[in-house]
Amino acid sequence: MSGRAEDAPSGVLTFSENPDLASELLAVGRALAAGAGAKLTTLMVGSALRERAEDAIARGADEAVLACPPDTRPGAETYLAALHAAVLAHRPAMVLVGSTRTGVEVAARLGQRLRVGCVTDALSLEIDDTGALVATRRMYGGQFLARVANRSTPAIATVPWKRFEPPPRDDDRRGTITETTIQLPPPRLRTVAIQQRPRSALDIRKAAVVVAVGRGVKRQEDVALVEALAEALGGALAGSRPITDDLRWLPPDRKIGLSGLTVRPSLYVACGISGQIEHVVGMRAARTVVAINSDPTAPIHAEADYSVVGDLYAIVPALAAALRDGRQRQAAATIESLQ
Amino acid sequence: MTEAGSELAIAVCIKFTVDVNRLRPDPATAAPDLGHAHYRINDFDENALEEAVRLKERHGGRIVGVSLVEREPPRELLLRALAAGLDALYLVPHAAAASGDAFVTATILAAALEEIGAVYEMVSWDLVLCGDASCDTYDGQVGPRVAEALGIVPITYATRLDVRDDTIVAERTIEDYVHVVEATLPALVTVGSETNKPRLPHLRQIMDAGRKPIVRLTTAGLGRGALDRARATLELLGVTAPPSARRRMVVGGNGPDDVARKLVRQLQSDGELTQ
Ligand SMILES: Cc1cc2nc3c(=O)[nH]c(=O)nc-3n(C[C@H](O)[C@H](O)[C@H](O)COP(=O)(O)OP(=O)(O)OC[C@H]3O[C@@H](n4cnc5c(N)ncnc54)[C@H](O)[C@@H]3O)c2cc1C
Numbered sequence: 001m002s003g004r005a006e007d008a009p010s011g012v013l014t015f016s017e018n019p020d021l022a023s024e025l026l027a028v029g030r031a032l033a034a035g036a037g038a039k040l041t042t043l044m045v046g047s048a049l050r051e052r053a054e055d056a057i058a059r060g061a062d063e064a065v066l067a068c069p070p071d072t073r074p075g076a077e078t079y080l081a082a083l084h085a086a087v088l089a090h091r092p093a094m095v096l097v098g099s100t101r102t103g104v105e106v107a108a109r110l111g112q113r114l115r116v117g118c119v120t121d122a123l124s125l126e127i128d129d130t131g132a133l134v135a136t137r138r139m140y141g142g143q144f145l146a147r148v149a150n151r152s153t154p155a156i157a158t159v160p161w162k163r164f165e166p167p168p169r170d171d172d173r174r175g176t177i178t179e180t181t182i183q184l185p186p187p188r189l190r191t192v193a194i195q196q197r198p199r200s201a202l203d204i205r206k207a208a209v210v211v212a213v214g215r216g217v218k219r220q221e222d223v224a225l226v227e228a229l230a231e232a233l234g235g236a237l238a239g240s241r242p243i244t245d246d247l248r249w250l251p252p253d254r255k256i257g258l259s260g261l262t263v264r265p266s267l268y269v270a271c272g273i274s275g276q277i278e279h280v281v282g283m284r285a286a287r288t289v290v291a292i293n294s295d296p297t298a299p300i301h302a303e304a305d306y307s308v309v310g311d312l313y314a315i316v317p318a319l320a321a322a323l324r325d326g327r328q329r330q331a332a333a334t335i336e337s338l339q
Numbered sequence: 340m341t342e343a344g345s346e347l348a349i350a351v352c353i354k355f356t357v358d359v360n361r362l363r364p365d366p367a368t369a370a371p372d373l374g375h376a377h378y379r380i381n382d383f384d385e386n387a388l389e390e391a392v393r394l395k396e397r398h399g400g401r402i403v404g405v406s407l408v409e410r411e412p413p414r415e416l417l418l419r420a421l422a423a424g425l426d427a428l429y430l431v432p433h434a435a436a437a438s439g440d441a442f443v444t445a446t447i448l449a450a451a452l453e454e455i456g457a458v459y460e461m462v463s464w465d466l467v468l469c470g471d472a473s474c475d476t477y478d479g480q481v482g483p484r485v486a487e488a489l490g491i492v493p494i495t496y497a498t499r500l501d502v503r504d505d506t507i508v509a510e511r512t513i514e515d516y517v518h519v520v521e522a523t524l525p526a527l528v529t530v531g532s533e534t535n536k537p538r539l540p541h542l543r544q545i546m547d548a549g550r551k552p553i554v555r556l557t558t559a560g561l562g563r564g565a566l567d568r569a570r571a572t573l574e575l576l577g578v579t580a581p582p583s584a585r586r587r588m589v590v591g592g593n594g595p596d597d598v599a600r601k602l603v604r605q606l607q608s609d610g611e612l613t614q
Contacts (some may be wrong), residue, residue: 105495109484305587318596323612336581
């Protein structure tokens, strides 16, 4: 049900075009709505959304609004129109949007249309005693954390991927499903083509050991040296931005850092990575960090538990060999103990 | 479009930011030591400027830079932006320029772009170029917000772009996808480090930079309206550096094999080599 004009704005409205992130937003949305004693509404845009809507209700939404565009035209313009319409109809106190590239564009443009503030990439969100939405977010490349109060109505925030667990399903929960249509202006952006970039089969966020390669590697074929170390450690191979974006020696989903992924492995080995802050924020949560870098002044050494100041072309193969050697001896000892 | 019908009127939004890699926490408070900060042109804005220069080389036209500044940036940075290919640089002073409130920044930038186009340059912009985000806040809001405020189409995260007559064609990188789009000008385009590699200016360009105009606008000149409309929406409550608890041990030895053996032994005793 829509809020009436005389009511003060209340409740939380969530939206992400990414279904996983949309479920994760329900966790934050539920916590904030509980604090505000208010309703959690989630917006979905597209067609055939019934099943997802029921899932959202089981995971904590009070209402799922299904917005069906006149044609199946995805993209920022459609999402923005649907979200803007939902804000006007439901008058939420807070709007949470998933921090994809499209999501940030939509949230920012919604903020400008409504003349309100938006905090992007919130790591945590809470309501303070003045009723403001207070977010923690990274600043200055990630070396610092900022606490930012958004006092706008509605207060908009975007939430990154995999920051929160989707709430568990409770099949006894009841909620409303509302279907609406949205009006769209003629498209200003015409899609010419959509191509998928190469993707890796493996998710580096799930690896217990991550070995990352940086610009210290001179040629594409030398990435294999670092890959061999990753194999010897039973870990995943990742890279710094120059390797994934500029040189494209690894797929983009292997990038660690501010504009890439955040990993929390038990062991992280940086090979030929300088340790610029935008990289470091992606690996800071690792339990143990090893840095291999020939420059004793490289900032990565300050972020490491164990530093090797030396040429990775010598150290990395030696380390891989020592690991293989150690494992062979261990295997031999195990076999012996069984005889 | 400008008079000739094919030349481009391009505005590039530029932020002079702190160099985040040279910013240290104050040991006593863990807050950023902004008093000793070094400044630079935001990385992605250098890509935006380079892209503007490439478009101008192909199509002709004029490039102006617009920057919202809390205080006058170091002169060498202004000259650097001019040497990279700006024809003129407009500075708009505003007390909230460094506050990181994208609503305020975008509202004033949009008002300044309109004023500069109408009054100083006598053009309507074909293209406004911005960086995808700035390296200090990494927020990504200003480009799309300025487009919204100006009522022009935003093309975010463009990695390649070209203009044909009055049509812009761009490749965007959206997570795992390359999205090729086209739109009729005017448009606002945001770019990042994948878009191009900024060239170093020639000696000639460096020498010419000193003769190019730097125009200092006042926000009062933008009309009370712009300022009233740009009230703060966010409040920065505090900024601190979380402490680092790394051991910072240098593993040395007699050649690579010895170092490798010592490191493996250490990791084994830490319990990090379980598999
Ligand atoms: C807004 C923004 C977002 C960004 N996001 C990210 C991000 O998500 N991830 C990311 O990684 N970066 C990101 N960056 C880029 C970041 O600032 C750095 O440019 C990048 O991390 C550097 O990569 P690198 O360490 O591989 O290369 P470099 O900085 O070039 O370092 C190479 C290192 O290799 C060492 N080396 C050279 N040869 C050898 C050798 N033979 N043996 C051992 N060591 C050697 C050198 O001493 C040097 O320290 C971002 C930047 C900005 C502005």
